[in-house]
Amino acid sequence: AAGAIPRSPAFDETLSLLREGYGFLPRRFADLDTPIFRTRLMLRDVICMTGPAAAKLVYDDARLTRVGAMPQTVLRLLQDKGSVQQLDGPAHRHRKAMFVRMLMEDKGGLERLVAIFRRCFLERVPEWMRWGAVQLGAEMDIILFRTALAWTQAPLDADEVEADATLMADMVENAGHVRPRTLGTLMRRSALERRLRAKFRDIRRGRLVPMPDSPLAMLAGYRDAHGELLSPRVAAVELINLLRPIVAIGRYIVFAALRLERHPQWREILAEPDPERLSGFVEEVRRISPFFPFVGAVARAPFTWNGHRIRRGQWLLLDLYGNCHDEAVFREPDAFRPTRGLRHHETDYSFIPQGAGSASRGHRCPGEMATVEIMKEAVRLLTGTITYSVPEQDLSVSLLTVPTGPKEGFIITDVAWRA
Numbered sequence: 001a002a003g004a005i006p007r008s009p010a011f012d013e014t015l016s017l018l019r020e021g022y023g024f025l026p027r028r029f030a031d032l033d034t035p036i037f038r039t040r041l042m043l044r045d046v047i048c049m050t051g052p053a054a055a056k057l058v059y060d061d062a063r064l065t066r067v068g069a070m071p072q073t074v075l076r077l078l079q080d081k082g083s084v085q086q087l088d089g090p091a092h093r094h095r096k097a098m099f100v101r102m103l104m105e106d107k108g109g110l111e112r113l114v115a116i117f118r119r120c121f122l123e124r125v126p127e128w129m130r131w132g133a134v135q136l137g138a139e140m141d142i143i144l145f146r147t148a149l150a151w152t153q154a155p156l157d158a159d160e161v162e163a164d165a166t167l168m169a170d171m172v173e174n175a176g177h178v179r180p181r182t183l184g185t186l187m188r189r190s191a192l193e194r195r196l197r198a199k200f201r202d203i204r205r206g207r208l209v210p211m212p213d214s215p216l217a218m219l220a221g222y223r224d225a226h227g228e229l230l231s232p233r234v235a236a237v238e239l240i241n242l243l244r245p246i247v248a249i250g251r252y253i254v255f256a257a258l259r260l261e262r263h264p265q266w267r268e269i270l271a272e273p274d275p276e277r278l279s280g281f282v283e284e285v286r287r288i289s290p291f292f293p294f295v296g297a298v299a300r301a302p303f304t305w306n307g308h309r310i311r312r313g314q315w316l317l318l319d320l321y322g323n324c325h326d327e328a329v330f331r332e333p334d335a336f337r338p339t340r341g342l343r344h345h346e347t348d349y350s351f352i353p354q355g356a357g358s359a360s361r362g363h364r365c366p367g368e369m370a371t372v373e374i375m376k377e378a379v380r381l382l383t384g385t386i387t388y389s390v391p392e393q394d395l396s397v398s399l400l401t402v403p404t405g406p407k408e409g410f411i412i413t414d415v416a417w418r419a
């Protein structure tokens with residue numbers, strides 16, 4: 001019947017989702033031959049969707065909210081309660097404007113972020129030259145965390161950098177799982193939140209003065225639409241929402257290094273500075289590499305969409321990974337082709353690894369430009385500034401676990417300055 005949403009036959013598919021990872025949604029859209037189906041996850045009724053029209057719905061419709069759209073553990077490890085992602089309407093736009101200003105509009109701030117990353121990367125190279133083998137993924141966590149601290153001016157102790165960098169990476173690593181480590185990471189995160197909350201209280205009391213115009217100063221001085229300052233708890237949560245995802249860019253840098261290894265002609269091509277090719281390369285890395293499998297939303301009001309009745313409180317999932325691999329949009333989606341000329345854009349509802357639509361009006365990631373610029377700098381450094389070897393190792397990337405990456409984190413040896 002018109003409007004009936006096909007149902008996946010199993011009673012509850014939570015275990016299948018955990019088992020099948022990135023392939024869970026795409027496989028069912030293919031098997032049921034539909035861009036929309038209904039199933040149950042964690043015993044909750046959910047409508048799963050793919051395709052540009054669905055992306056438009058999930059990113060542009062004011063009748064949807066992110067509140068209640070993710071399991072508690074995922075929410076607490078990633079965006080957290082009280083964060084911008086949990087706001088709607090005018091309150092969301094007002095808070096989001098702060099992120100958009102610091103991460104998109106302030107070009108000087110973005111340039112500073114990339115310059116800091118470059119410096120933190122170069123500082124580490126002499127150590128790599130002394131070591132036999134370097135685990136690129138773990139090194140990126142540290143380099144990017146130092147970058148994030150220097151850029152935001154987050155008041156955290158330098159002697160805890162390695163532990164805190166690991167915590168940032170663990171939040172992302174464990175968000176896709178429910179296992180003992182998830183609980184431990186949640187507890188370490190709470191401790192970090194407490195430390196940062198105390199710092200924001202110190203700022204309020206004038207005992208700590210943030211560097212003017214730094215993200216720390218912007219967070220501390222931000223006033224909502226009613227003129228209220230953020231509570232120290234929410235300010236701490238939002239600061240972590242800058243630190244954690246900057247560290248997460250390391251996952252894409254590892255995927256970029258993996259592509260340089262698998263497609264050595266691109267190492268040659270990129271050794272010659274060419275902004276178009278470099279941008280095409282990193283955008284194709286973001287398209288093809290698995291990261292966020294999907295995002296969730298919940299209907300705040302009943303409505304009809306494409307002939308389907310959506311009830312109030314309905315849980316929706318949008319397949320991000322599948323959209324980036326849609327063969328109706330990307331020819332041979334599993335082929336790595338930096339010449340596709342991809343460039344993320346608010347009117348493109350298919351190339352959406354970091355969400356779709358407008359970053360200022362909707363929930364699209366405000367850190368996309370920062371991600372792309374840091375990835376470009378990393379590729380410039382890996383192709384133009386240092387040389388290295390990639391020894392025998394298992395470089396396969398399983399699509400069954402979320403998040404994922406090469407099994408051994410990408411090990412390099414024989415690091416040297418390029419002559």
Ligand code: HEM
Pocket residue numbers: 066084085086096099103241242243245246248249250252291292295296320353354355362363364365366367368370371
């Ligand atoms: C939102 C992915 C990097 C800050 C999002 C969303 C996705 C995403 C898919 C949308 C969530 C939703 O629709 O509910 C990624 C990926 C990144 C990345 C794959 C690569 C590392 C960053 C960076 C920052 C950042 C570098 C900041 C420094 C945020 C914030 C939101 C967000 C604050 C919430 C926006 C809102 O709800 O309005 N990200 N992100 N992300 N991202 Fe990112």
